[in-house]
Amino acid sequence: MTEAPAKAKRHILSLSGGKDSTALAIFMRDKVPEMEYVFCDTGEELPETYDYLDRLEAYLGKPIARLNPDRPFSHYLDVYRGVLPDSRTRWCTRMLKIKPFEKFVGEDEAISYIAIRADETYRTGYISTKPNLQAVYPFIDAGVVKEDVFRMLEESGLGAPEYYEWRSRSGCYFCFFQQRREWVGLKERHPDLYEKAKEFEKFDEETGRRFTWSQKESLEELEQPERMAAIKESQVRSKDAISSNLSDILIDEEEEDMACLVCQL
Numbered sequence: 001m002t003e004a005p006a007k008a009k010r011h012i013l014s015l016s017g018g019k020d021s022t023a024l025a026i027f028m029r030d031k032v033p034e035m036e037y038v039f040c041d042t043g044e045e046l047p048e049t050y051d052y053l054d055r056l057e058a059y060l061g062k063p064i065a066r067l068n069p070d071r072p073f074s075h076y077l078d079v080y081r082g083v084l085p086d087s088r089t090r091w092c093t094r095m096l097k098i099k100p101f102e103k104f105v106g107e108d109e110a111i112s113y114i115a116i117r118a119d120e121t122y123r124t125g126y127i128s129t130k131p132n133l134q135a136v137y138p139f140i141d142a143g144v145v146k147e148d149v150f151r152m153l154e155e156s157g158l159g160a161p162e163y164y165e166w167r168s169r170s171g172c173y174f175c176f177f178q179q180r181r182e183w184v185g186l187k188e189r190h191p192d193l194y195e196k197a198k199e200f201e202k203f204d205e206e207t208g209r210r211f212t213w214s215q216k217e218s219l220e221e222l223e224q225p226e227r228m229a230a231i232k233e234s235q236v237r238s239k240d241a242i243s244s245n246l247s248d249i250l251i252d253e254e255e256e257d258m259a260c261l262v263c264q265l
Protein backbone atom coordinates (compact mmCIF):
# COMPACT_ATOMS: atom_id res chain seq x y z
CA MET A 1 0.00 0.00 0.00
CA THR A 2 1.41 3.39 -0.93
CA GLU A 3 1.50 6.01 1.78
CA ALA A 4 -0.50 9.20 1.35
CA PRO A 5 1.82 12.09 0.45
CA ALA A 6 2.76 14.26 3.41
CA LYS A 7 0.64 17.36 3.70
CA ALA A 8 2.55 20.46 2.69
CA LYS A 9 3.49 22.83 5.47
CA ARG A 10 1.16 25.79 5.69
CA HIS A 11 2.45 29.36 5.67
CA ILE A 12 0.44 31.74 7.82
CA LEU A 13 0.78 35.43 8.47
CA SER A 14 -1.41 36.84 11.22
CA LEU A 15 -2.27 40.50 10.70
CA SER A 16 -3.08 42.83 13.57
CA GLY A 17 -4.15 45.80 11.47
CA GLY A 18 -0.94 47.51 12.61
CA LYS A 19 1.97 48.81 10.60
CA ASP A 20 4.49 46.00 11.11
CA SER A 21 2.37 42.98 10.20
CA THR A 22 0.97 44.93 7.25
CA ALA A 23 4.47 45.73 6.03
CA LEU A 24 5.43 42.08 6.49
CA ALA A 25 2.49 41.03 4.29
CA ILE A 26 3.72 43.46 1.64
CA PHE A 27 7.27 42.18 2.05
CA MET A 28 6.24 38.51 1.74
CA ARG A 29 3.56 38.80 -0.95
CA ASP A 30 5.70 37.72 -3.87
CA LYS A 31 8.12 35.58 -1.86
CA VAL A 32 5.53 33.10 -0.55
CA PRO A 33 2.56 33.00 -2.94
CA GLU A 34 0.85 30.26 -0.91
CA MET A 35 0.73 32.46 2.20
CA GLU A 36 -2.51 32.43 4.17
CA TYR A 37 -3.39 35.79 5.70
CA VAL A 38 -5.54 35.95 8.78
CA PHE A 39 -6.92 38.57 11.09
CA CYS A 40 -8.17 37.59 14.55
CA ASP A 41 -11.21 39.82 14.84
CA THR A 42 -12.31 40.37 18.42
CA GLY A 43 -15.41 42.17 17.16
CA GLU A 44 -14.17 45.15 19.19
CA GLU A 45 -11.78 46.65 16.67
CA LEU A 46 -11.66 50.19 15.36
CA PRO A 47 -13.50 50.98 12.11
CA GLU A 48 -10.18 52.27 10.73
CA THR A 49 -8.71 48.79 11.20
CA TYR A 50 -11.42 47.14 9.14
CA ASP A 51 -10.99 49.74 6.37
CA TYR A 52 -7.23 49.26 6.37
CA LEU A 53 -7.55 45.48 6.12
CA ASP A 54 -9.93 45.85 3.18
CA ARG A 55 -7.35 47.98 1.40
CA LEU A 56 -4.56 45.55 2.23
CA GLU A 57 -6.67 42.68 0.92
CA ALA A 58 -6.99 44.50 -2.41
CA TYR A 59 -3.24 45.07 -2.50
CA LEU A 60 -2.45 41.43 -1.73
CA GLY A 61 -5.00 40.17 -4.22
CA LYS A 62 -5.94 37.46 -1.75
CA PRO A 63 -8.58 37.20 0.94
CA ILE A 64 -7.65 37.84 4.54
CA ALA A 65 -9.47 35.23 6.63
CA ARG A 66 -11.35 36.92 9.48
CA LEU A 67 -11.18 34.65 12.51
CA ASN A 68 -13.86 35.28 15.08
CA PRO A 69 -13.89 34.01 18.64
CA ASP A 70 -16.54 31.44 19.55
CA ARG A 71 -18.16 33.94 21.95
CA PRO A 72 -18.05 37.73 22.16
CA PHE A 73 -15.99 39.78 24.59
CA SER A 74 -19.04 40.41 26.79
CA HIS A 75 -19.49 36.66 27.30
CA TYR A 76 -15.93 36.22 28.52
CA LEU A 77 -16.24 39.29 30.71
CA ASP A 78 -19.11 37.51 32.48
CA VAL A 79 -17.02 34.35 32.76
CA TYR A 80 -14.26 36.42 34.38
CA ARG A 81 -16.87 37.98 36.70
CA GLY A 82 -16.57 41.47 35.35
CA VAL A 83 -12.81 41.64 35.92
CA LEU A 84 -11.50 43.55 32.94
CA PRO A 85 -8.39 42.13 31.29
CA ASP A 86 -5.11 43.84 32.00
CA SER A 87 -1.46 43.45 31.05
CA ARG A 88 -1.04 40.74 33.67
CA THR A 89 -4.03 38.52 32.90
CA ARG A 90 -4.51 39.22 29.17
CA TRP A 91 -7.44 36.84 29.02
CA CYS A 92 -8.81 38.79 26.06
CA THR A 93 -5.78 37.93 23.92
CA ARG A 94 -5.99 34.31 24.89
CA MET A 95 -9.72 33.88 24.34
CA LEU A 96 -10.37 36.30 21.47
CA LYS A 97 -7.18 36.11 19.44
CA ILE A 98 -4.95 33.13 20.22
CA LYS A 99 -7.65 30.48 20.56
CA PRO A 100 -9.30 31.29 17.19
CA PHE A 101 -5.86 31.38 15.57
CA GLU A 102 -4.93 27.97 16.99
CA LYS A 103 -8.27 26.54 15.86
CA PHE A 104 -7.57 27.82 12.36
CA VAL A 105 -4.15 26.12 12.30
CA GLY A 106 -5.43 22.91 13.91
CA GLU A 107 -2.84 20.16 14.00
CA ASP A 108 -1.27 21.09 10.66
CA GLU A 109 2.42 21.76 10.52
CA ALA A 110 2.69 25.46 9.81
CA ILE A 111 5.14 28.31 9.61
CA SER A 112 3.97 31.41 11.39
CA TYR A 113 5.45 34.68 10.11
CA ILE A 114 6.06 37.17 12.93
CA ALA A 115 6.66 40.85 12.22
CA ILE A 116 9.18 41.68 14.95
CA ARG A 117 11.71 44.07 13.39
CA ALA A 118 15.49 43.96 13.50
CA ASP A 119 15.51 47.06 15.73
CA GLU A 120 13.34 45.47 18.39
CA THR A 121 14.83 42.05 18.99
CA TYR A 122 14.33 42.69 22.71
CA ARG A 123 10.60 42.06 22.23
CA THR A 124 9.28 38.86 23.55
CA GLY A 125 5.53 39.08 23.43
CA TYR A 126 2.52 36.94 23.69
CA ILE A 127 1.90 34.52 20.85
CA SER A 128 0.85 30.94 20.30
CA THR A 129 3.39 28.35 21.36
CA LYS A 130 1.75 25.31 19.75
CA PRO A 131 4.46 22.76 18.89
CA ASN A 132 3.26 22.36 15.29
CA LEU A 133 3.78 26.08 14.70
CA GLN A 134 7.24 27.18 13.71
CA ALA A 135 7.76 30.89 14.20
CA VAL A 136 9.97 32.73 11.71
CA TYR A 137 11.10 36.36 11.76
CA PRO A 138 11.73 37.61 8.21
CA PHE A 139 12.27 41.24 9.25
CA ILE A 140 14.98 40.28 11.72
CA ASP A 141 16.65 38.03 9.12
CA ALA A 142 16.56 40.83 6.53
CA GLY A 143 17.58 43.61 8.93
CA VAL A 144 14.32 45.52 8.43
CA VAL A 145 13.93 48.43 10.88
CA LYS A 146 11.14 50.90 11.59
CA GLU A 147 12.08 53.34 8.81
CA ASP A 148 11.98 50.47 6.30
CA VAL A 149 8.49 49.57 7.46
CA PHE A 150 7.21 53.08 6.86
CA ARG A 151 8.94 53.16 3.48
CA MET A 152 7.27 49.89 2.44
CA LEU A 153 3.89 51.18 3.52
CA GLU A 154 4.34 54.41 1.60
CA GLU A 155 5.65 52.71 -1.52
CA SER A 156 2.74 50.27 -1.55
CA GLY A 157 0.31 53.19 -1.56
CA LEU A 158 -1.33 51.92 1.64
CA GLY A 159 0.40 54.32 4.00
CA ALA A 160 0.10 53.87 7.74
CA PRO A 161 -3.22 53.00 9.38
CA GLU A 162 -5.37 56.11 9.77
CA TYR A 163 -5.69 55.70 13.54
CA TYR A 164 -1.99 56.55 13.88
CA GLU A 165 -3.11 60.17 13.76
CA TRP A 166 -4.29 59.77 17.33
CA ARG A 167 -3.21 56.36 18.56
CA SER A 168 0.11 54.53 18.47
CA ARG A 169 -0.98 50.90 18.20
CA SER A 170 -3.51 48.54 16.70
CA GLY A 171 -5.98 46.51 18.73
CA CYS A 172 -9.35 46.83 20.37
CA TYR A 173 -10.78 50.31 20.89
CA PHE A 174 -10.78 49.63 24.65
CA CYS A 175 -7.30 48.11 24.83
CA PHE A 176 -5.83 48.58 28.30
CA PHE A 177 -2.41 49.21 26.76
CA GLN A 178 -3.74 52.57 25.63
CA GLN A 179 -2.15 55.65 27.04
CA ARG A 180 -4.27 58.43 28.47
CA ARG A 181 -3.81 60.64 25.42
CA GLU A 182 -5.17 57.78 23.32
CA TRP A 183 -8.28 57.52 25.45
CA VAL A 184 -8.74 61.24 24.81
CA GLY A 185 -8.30 60.50 21.10
CA LEU A 186 -10.95 57.79 21.28
CA LYS A 187 -13.35 60.13 23.06
CA GLU A 188 -12.85 62.77 20.38
CA ARG A 189 -12.79 60.49 17.31
CA HIS A 190 -15.21 57.75 18.35
CA PRO A 191 -17.41 58.98 21.19
CA ASP A 192 -19.75 56.02 20.63
CA LEU A 193 -16.91 53.53 21.20
CA TYR A 194 -15.75 55.50 24.23
CA GLU A 195 -19.24 55.09 25.65
CA LYS A 196 -19.15 51.36 24.95
CA ALA A 197 -15.78 51.06 26.69
CA LYS A 198 -17.19 53.01 29.63
CA GLU A 199 -20.11 50.61 29.95
CA PHE A 200 -17.72 47.74 30.67
CA GLU A 201 -16.32 49.54 33.71
CA LYS A 202 -18.01 48.71 37.00
CA PHE A 203 -18.01 49.85 40.57
CA ASP A 204 -18.87 47.17 43.13
CA GLU A 205 -20.65 49.03 45.91
CA GLU A 206 -20.43 46.09 48.31
CA THR A 207 -16.68 45.61 48.13
CA GLY A 208 -15.73 49.07 46.93
CA ARG A 209 -13.77 47.46 44.13
CA ARG A 210 -13.44 49.31 40.86
CA PHE A 211 -13.07 47.58 37.52
CA THR A 212 -11.62 50.21 35.22
CA TRP A 213 -9.54 50.00 32.04
CA SER A 214 -6.91 52.28 33.46
CA GLN A 215 -5.70 51.58 36.99
CA LYS A 216 -5.58 55.22 37.97
CA GLU A 217 -8.93 56.60 36.83
CA SER A 218 -12.24 55.61 35.33
CA LEU A 219 -13.27 56.69 31.85
CA GLU A 220 -15.95 58.84 33.43
CA GLU A 221 -13.27 60.69 35.38
CA LEU A 222 -10.98 60.92 32.37
CA GLU A 223 -13.62 62.44 30.10
CA GLN A 224 -14.19 65.48 32.31
CA PRO A 225 -13.30 68.54 30.20
CA GLU A 226 -10.67 69.83 32.63
CA ARG A 227 -9.04 66.39 32.87
CA MET A 228 -8.97 65.97 29.09
CA ALA A 229 -7.49 69.46 28.74
CA ALA A 230 -4.78 68.62 31.30
CA ILE A 231 -3.88 65.39 29.48
CA LYS A 232 -3.64 67.22 26.17
CA GLU A 233 -1.59 69.97 27.75
CA SER A 234 0.90 67.53 29.29
CA GLN A 235 1.11 65.78 25.94
CA VAL A 236 2.14 69.01 24.25
CA ARG A 237 4.56 69.90 27.01
CA SER A 238 6.30 66.57 26.96
CA LYS A 239 6.52 66.67 23.18
CA ASP A 240 4.64 63.44 23.38
CA ALA A 241 2.27 64.33 20.59
CA ILE A 242 1.35 61.70 18.06
CA SER A 243 2.14 63.18 14.69
CA SER A 244 0.44 62.27 11.46
CA ASN A 245 3.87 62.48 9.85
CA LEU A 246 4.75 58.86 9.12
CA SER A 247 8.40 59.14 10.04
CA ASP A 248 7.53 60.90 13.25
CA ILE A 249 4.98 58.53 14.75
CA LEU A 250 5.89 58.03 18.32
CA ILE A 251 5.58 54.67 19.86
CA ASP A 252 6.27 54.06 23.45
CA GLU A 253 8.72 51.23 22.96
CA GLU A 254 8.78 50.29 26.59
CA GLU A 255 5.04 49.78 26.79
CA GLU A 256 4.91 48.26 23.36
CA ASP A 257 7.35 45.65 24.56
CA MET A 258 4.71 44.45 26.98
CA ALA A 259 1.92 44.44 24.46
CA CYS A 260 0.53 41.30 22.86
CA LEU A 261 2.26 40.55 19.58
CA VAL A 262 -0.82 38.99 18.03
CA CYS A 263 -2.77 42.20 18.68
CA GLN A 264 -0.23 44.89 18.16
CA LEU A 265 2.50 44.13 15.69
Ligand code: SF4
Pocket (backbone or CB within 6 Å): 042, 085, 090, 092, 093, 096, 097, 170, 171, 172, 174, 175, 176, 177, 260, 263
Ligand atom coordinates in the same frame (compact mmCIF):
# COMPACT_ATOMS: atom_id res chain seq x y z
S1 SF4 B 1 -5.93 44.55 21.61
FE1 SF4 B 1 -5.75 44.78 23.83
S2 SF4 B 1 -7.85 44.48 24.59
FE2 SF4 B 1 -7.80 43.64 22.50
S3 SF4 B 1 -7.35 41.49 22.73
FE3 SF4 B 1 -5.39 42.53 22.45
S4 SF4 B 1 -4.62 43.00 24.53
FE4 SF4 B 1 -6.82 42.49 24.66
